[in-house]
C-alpha cells in the first residue's frame with residue numbers, strides 16, 4: 088500500500104509542474120511528503136472501517152419485513168463506548184504527533200551547526216535577501232546544496248508568506264516579528280517560489296526563484312555579489328552614457344548601486360545584469376523588458392511602487408544597456 092502510494096506520487100513529477108508539492112527537493116519537503124502518506128493511510132483505514140460497517144448494517148444486520156426491531160445497545164455497553172472513543176483518539180494522536188514534530192523540526196530554537204543564515208525581507212511586491220557576509224540579492228535566492236539553511240523572515244509592510252513548494256511548506260512573514268524556516272536542499276536546480284498570503288494589488292506578481300547551487304557555484308556567485316559592480320568598460324559607450332543617465336535620474340533615490348547611489352526603497356541593482364528575471368519573477372531579464380518596465384511599471388505590475396519615467400529613446404537605451412552591464 089505504502090509502495091503503491093509512493094509510486095503514484097512519484098508519477099506526479101515536477102517536469103512542467105514546477106509548483107508541485109509532491110516532488111520534494113529538501114529534507115523538510117520530504118518530511119511533509121511522509122506526513123501526506125501517513126495521513127492518507129490513516130484516512131484510508133477509517134474509510135474502510137466505516138464503509139464496511141455501513142455495508143454490513145445495510146445488507147446483513149438490517150431488519151427484514153415483518154421482523155421486530157432489535158434491542159438497542161446504545162449507552163448500555165461500556166466496553167463499546169470506550170472502544171469507539173479511544174479508537175479515534177489514538178488515530179488523531181498518530182496524525183498530530185508527527186505533524187507537530189515536523190513543524191518544530193522546521194524551526195529549531197538553535198540553528199544547526201554550519202547553517203547559512205539568510206535574512207529575507209518581504210516588500211510589496213518583491214523579495215530582498217541579505218547574506219551574513221554582506222552579499223545582497225533581490226527576487227533570486229541562491230543557496231548551496233546539502234548545507235543547512237536558516238531563513239529569518241521579516242516584512243517591511245504587510246503580511247506575506249514565503250513559499251517554495253519543492254523545498255518545503257509555507258511560512259508567514261509577519262510585520263514586527265521574525266519567523267524562521269530551516270531546511271537542507273538536496274538537489275541542485277532552480278525552484279520557483281511565490282508569495283502565498285494575499286498582500287495587495289500585485290500579490291500574484293510577487294514571485295521569486297531559488298537557485299540551489301553546487302558548493303563551487305555558490306562560492307563563485309557569493310564572491311561576485313560581494314565584489315561590487317563590474318566597472319563599465321570604457322569601450323562600451325552606450326553603457327557608459329547610461330551610467331550618467333542613471334546618476335542624474337530620480338532612480339538614485341530608490342535604488343542602490345554600490346558606490347553610485349544609496350536608495351533602498353526598491354531592489355539593490357548593483358548586480359542587476361546577473362539576474363534571470365525582473366520585477367519579482369514577472370518578466371525575463373531582457374533589454375526589451377527592462378525598457379518596458381522603466382517606461383511603465385504599473386502596466387506590467389499593477390500597483391508597483393515605482394513611478395514611470397519618460398526618457399527620450401536614446402537615453403532609455405543607454406540606461407538599459409548600463410543596467411544590463413551590471414553583472
Ligand code: HEC
Nearest residue numbers: 212213225337338341352353354365366367391392393396
Ligand atoms: C519611488 C521609488 C523608485 C524609483 C524613483 C525608481 N524605482 Fe525602480 N523599483 C522600485 C521598486 C519599489 C521596485 C520593485 C517593484 C516590484 O517588483 O514590485 C523597483 C524595481 C526596479 C527594477 C527591477 C529590479 C529587479 O531586480 O527586479 C528595475 C530594473 C528598476 N526598478 C529600475 C529603475 C530605474 C532605471 C529607475 C529610474 C529610471 C527607477 N527604477 C526608479 C522603486 C523605484
Ligand SMILES: [Cu+2]
Nearest residue numbers: 282284286290
Ligand atoms: Cu502576497
